[in-house]
Amino acid sequence: DTGVSQDPRHKITKRGQNVTFRCDPISEHNRLYWYRQTLGQGPEFLTYFQNEAQLEKSRLLSDRFSAERPKGSFSTLEIQRTEQGDSAMYLCASSLPDNSYEQYFGPGTRLTVT
């Protein structure tokens, strides 16, 4: 399977704990995006990378959130001191440089904060 992969698929954590998610994009895609989707809503943009450079961040990305893409391949999204409001599906997407608007999504990581 050469699609976008995300790990883990599900994460249950207690409020106040830190969590980290991983995304592996399609290999030839140099752009990588993180979105968050809550129940009954569409995906909401969080941040995006071109290679290893983080080029845009949403206001949704509070200082408890940090994303990295150290070698321009996989990316991690860390949430520190999780809150119940962080419970959501976290989606990763990637795209080719010549058509960055056609983004290909992974299956997502569902986070539940208890």
Add this chain to the structure above:
Amino acid sequence: DQQVKQNSPSLSVQEGRISILNCDYTNSMFDYFLWYKKYPAEGPTFLISISSIKDKNEDGRFTVFLNKSAKHLSLHIVPSQPGDSAVYFCAASPTQGGSEKLVFGKGMKLTVNP
């Protein structure tokens, strides 16, 4: 404020008939529009897109129509098949200004009955 609106949460059609999914947007800067399909437990899958320089784009059974003056687009699926049953998201992006984020609507659940 929802910049991309899918005002009908669900639609049910008979197999073989036409499905018409509607989407409205408010941001005049949006000039690229996409439709994504999402099955349960999977990430959104890119379906079809249209640039604002066109008013129609067709790909097999799927056609997207864009009415810029009304800030309205629609997705036509004909003939509808049971496998088309999924949640459909409309998304938009302002290609000028350097942003590559997609802004999604809340989605519409399509059910195609055999």
